[in-house]
Amino acid sequence: MLIRDITRLTDCRHGHLILINEQGIADNGDGGVLQPVTRWPEGAMALGYWYQTPVAVLFVEDETPWPAARDWLSRLDADSFALVSTALQVVRWAHDHRFCGRCGTRMKRRQGEFAMECPECRHRSYPRISPCIITLVTHGRELLLARSPRFPAGRFSTLAGFIEPGESAEEAVKREVFEEVGVMVGRISYFRSQSWPMPHSFMMGYYAEASSRELLIDGVEIEAADWFLPEQLPGLPPSYSISRHLIDNFLHSIAWY
Numbered sequence: 001m002l003i004r005d006i007t008r009l010t011d012c013r014h015g016h017l018i019l020i021n022e023q024g025i026a027d028n029g030d031g032g033v034l035q036p037v038t039r040w041p042e043g044a045m046a047l048g049y050w051y052q053t054p055v056a057v058l059f060v061e062d063e064t065p066w067p068a069a070r071d072w073l074s075r076l077d078a079d080s081f082a083l084v085s086t087a088l089q090v091v092r093w094a095h096d097h098r099f100c101g102r103c104g105t106r107m108k109r110r111q112g113e114f115a116m117e118c119p120e121c122r123h124r125s126y127p128r129i130s131p132c133i134i135t136l137v138t139h140g141r142e143l144l145l146a147r148s149p150r151f152p153a154g155r156f157s158t159l160a161g162f163i164e165p166g167e168s169a170e171e172a173v174k175r176e177v178f179e180e181v182g183v184m185v186g187r188i189s190y191f192r193s194q195s196w197p198m199p200h201s202f203m204m205g206y207y208a209e210a211s212s213r214e215l216l217i218d219g220v221e222i223e224a225a226d227w228f229l230p231e232q233l234p235g236l237p238p239s240y241s242i243s244r245h246l247i248d249n250f251l252h253s254i255a256w257y
């Protein structure tokens with residue numbers, strides 16, 4: 001597993017390495033992302049320890065067609081998912097914060113933490129994490145599932161959206177559900193969370209019990225939505241996604257397999 005402690009890795013230049021480019025993530029020749037222990041090249045950023053061995057990520061400026069990040073995430077176990085998720089977000093953060101957002105000066109990396117600091121005005125930037133809610137709306141045994149125009153044909157999923165400034169997660173659940181499908185929800189309960197590095201979302205999963213049933217679809221983010229019985233489900237999201245975990249856990253809770 002990944003131990004996210006970089007405070008003692010300031011001078012470390014040796015360990016596993018993950019190579020990322022614009023195309024994806026390099027295979028180590030054995031179906032994994034961890035390159036054998038090696039001396040880290042200039043620009044490698046320590047992520048912590050993979051079990052006891054230091055691990056770093058390096059962004060490589062080339063066009064080699066490495067497997068896409070999404071493909072990796074779809075087949076990694078939970079521990080490796082967390083490692084790859086961290087590597088992708090750290091690379092994205094370093095790339096997006098090369099210059100100070102306040103005064104435009106080139107930023108410098110602070111040692112021992114994930115922070116960039118402006119040498120002129122001392123403004124600091126940390127990896128951006130965007131909190132989102134994702135919710136399965138239910139009514140009795142029925143599941144409210146919707147599809148975005150971006151989904152593969154036939155797939156329906158739970159509803160999701162970003163939390164807005166000043167908003168609680170529960171308020172975001174109520175607002176998103178109403179905006180996207182016109183349904184009011186009553187009781188809301190927390191399920192679990194998942195980091196989603198596409199590019200830096202933090203998904204907080206909730207169940208929401210509908211207090212109205214009529215659907216009014218926004219037609220932009222959502223192109224179709226419906227109530228589904230467990231016996232008549234459409235195509236569902238992939239098994240590694242929190243939306244699928246929400247759906248599967250609900251089906252188990254009503255003893256439907």
Ligand SMILES: [Zn+2]
Nearest residue numbers: 100103118121
């Ligand atoms: Zn500055």
